[in-house]
Amino acid sequence: MTHTPLTRSEAKDLTRRRLIRAALAILDKEGEAGLTTLKVAKAAGIAQSTFYVHFKDKQDLLRSLGDEGGERLRRSMREVRRQARETHDAERHREAFRIPIEAICRHPELLRILQRARHDPASPLREFAIETAAAYRDHHAADLAALGYTADDERDRRRLEMIAEGVNAATNALALGHLEGRYPDVEEVLDVLVALSNGALRLLRSGA
Amino acid sequence: MTHTPLTRSEAKDLTRRRLIRAALAILDKEGEAGLTTLKVAKAAGIAQSTFYVHFKDKQDLLRSLGDEGGERLRRSMREVRRQARETHDAERHREAFRIPIEAICRHPELLRILQRARHDPASPLREFAIETAAAYRDHHAADLAALGYTADDERDRRRLEMIAEGVNAATNALALGHLEGRYPDVEEVLDVLVALSNGALRLLRSGA
DNA sequence: AATTTCACCGATAGTACTATCGGTGAAATT
DNA sequence: AATTTCACCGATAGTACTATCGGTGAAATT
Numbered sequence: 028m029t030h031t032p033l034t035r036s037e038a039k040d041l042t043r044r045r046l047i048r049a050a051l052a053i054l055d056k057e058g059e060a061g062l063t064t065l066k067v068a069k070a071a072g073i074a075q076s077t078f079y080v081h082f083k084d085k086q087d088l089l090r091s092l093g094d095e096g097g098e099r100l101r102r103s104m105r106e107v108r109r110q111a112r113e114t115h116d117a118e119r120h121r122e123a124f125r126i127p128i129e130a131i132c133r134h135p136e137l138l139r140i141l142q143r144a145r146h147d148p149a150s151p152l153r154e155f156a157i158e159t160a161a162a163y164r165d166h167h168a169a170d171l172a173a174l175g176y177t178a179d180d181e182r183d184r185r186r187l188e189m190i191a192e193g194v195n196a197a198t199n200a201l202a203l204g205h206l207e208g209r210y211p212d213v214e215e216v217l218d219v220l221v222a223l224s225n226g227a228l229r230l231l232r233s234g235a
Numbered sequence: 236m237t238h239t240p241l242t243r244s245e246a247k248d249l250t251r252r253r254l255i256r257a258a259l260a261i262l263d264k265e266g267e268a269g270l271t272t273l274k275v276a277k278a279a280g281i282a283q284s285t286f287y288v289h290f291k292d293k294q295d296l297l298r299s300l301g302d303e304g305g306e307r308l309r310r311s312m313r314e315v316r317r318q319a320r321e322t323h324d325a326e327r328h329r330e331a332f333r334i335p336i337e338a339i340c341r342h343p344e345l346l347r348i349l350q351r352a353r354h355d356p357a358s359p360l361r362e363f364a365i366e367t368a369a370a371y372r373d374h375h376a377a378d379l380a381a382l383g384y385t386a387d388d389e390r391d392r393r394r395l396e397m398i399a400e401g402v403n404a405a406t407n408a409l410a411l412g413h414l415e416g417r418y419p420d421v422e423e424v425l426d427v428l429v430a431l432s433n434g435a436l437r438l439l440r441s442g443a
Numbered sequence: 444a445a446t447t448t449c450a451c452c453g454a455t456a457g458t459a460c461t462a463t464c465g466g467t468g469a470a471a472t473t
Numbered sequence: 474a475a476t477t478t479c480a481c482c483g484a485t486a487g488t489a490c491t492a493t494c495g496g497t498g499a500a501a502t503t
Contacts, residue, residue, distance in 0.1 A: 058355035139354040147266035193405030200404035226434000
């Protein structure tokens with residue numbers, strides 16, 4: 028196995044990616060309190076001081092993690108929309124839950140970081156986490172509207188938003204429960220999520 | 236306003252309660268990273284070193300916060316059961332959501348601390364947070380069973396558990412949304428939660 | 444080939460915090 | 474009244490971490 032010699036900027040990029048990867052692993056293993064420049068740098072194979080070649084400071088690293096996470100989330104969301112266009116309505120509703128669950132299972136630490144950041148006033152990721160949650164909620168509400176659950180008045184609009192937020196929270200919780208091994212069968216998780224969603228939507232359908 | 240002179244142990248207890256109160260306020264304002272013995276002691280009006288008269292160390296404080304939280308949660312849960320016995324079935328189901336929402340709104344920082352701790356491997360509250368979540372899930376599942384949704388086989392048992400976990404997550408999320416002012420009317424929140432729950436329970440009722 | 448750039452290094456000053464220690468005076472006990 | 478207890482204090486040693494600085498050698502540029 029011969030290594031193509033890397034250019035200086037390629038090598039730097041690689042180091043940066045190693046730092047981000049190491050930071051995610053440390054956050055997952057030891058939580059935010061365990062995230063020190065020494066540990067991150069060591070895990071990435073560089074000196075502690077070299078950390079500052081790549082990031083202005085620790086907050087800068089956290090902001091970068093947020094951006095990386097945003098990228099992944101946006102990619103997942105695009106995938107949802109793409110797949111939604113290819114399937115029929117009933118199936119579509121079910122599959123719309125599979126995608127975020129798979130995304131969560133691929134990078135659970137990301138959801139955990141965002142959930143933590145959302146309620147941690149000191150976290151530099153806080154605003155980003157709140158925005159992300161709002162984006163997901165709005166995205167979900169828009170999907171429901173596309174399924175025909177249009178909101179004619181303010182109350183229905185709020186209801187649609189609450190349903191989206193509640194079902195999203197349930198999705199996150201069950202995805203983590205699946206990861207923890209409590210709900211081994213994803214199909215069963217999807218059954219429950221579809222039932223939760225459909226049940227709530229009856230509120231709108233009945234035009235109460 | 237005359238002060239009855241306090242005994243030494245009464246005064247100590249008061250200081251301890253002040254420390255715990257201050258710690259909760261700081262956690263809410265600045266997150267776990269902002270919780271230092273100096274800040275807690277200062278906010279409670281004592282010297283930093285006196286912190287150690289009341290707690291072995293910082294982890295001991297966090298464990299105490301968990302216990303206090305557990306007390307409050309258990310009190311709320313008892314209240315749910317008591318109220319449940321006094322009302323009719325349909326009403327009961329609705330009121331069963333009001334109690335946790337009110338508990339969350341009274342002490343939102345407690346839910347946030349537990350949610351944070353649950354996924355923070357370094358938190359001394361982690362195990363407690365996981366146990367609390369499990370207790371709430373099982374409690375909720377038992378309530379549903381009491382409503383007649385008995386689980387005959389393994390699959391139904393898992394479904395009941397998933398519904399309980401999912402609806403609990405939705406309850407937490409909507410309670411925080413209510414607190415943040417996005418859903419000002421609690422009755423509307425209850426409408427949605429009841430609809431979510433009933434919809435999912437159709438899964439079991441239909442005996443699919 | 445000579446010069447410049449820069450990703451990396453080790454050393455270290457500075458900062459923030461934890462936890463201990465000896466001392467004090469008022470409350471509690473004798 | 475004399476003695477003991479103990480909740481509190483200020484001072485401080487120790488620890489862990491952040492961020493800077495000058496130096497180095499290989500890559501990039503001239």
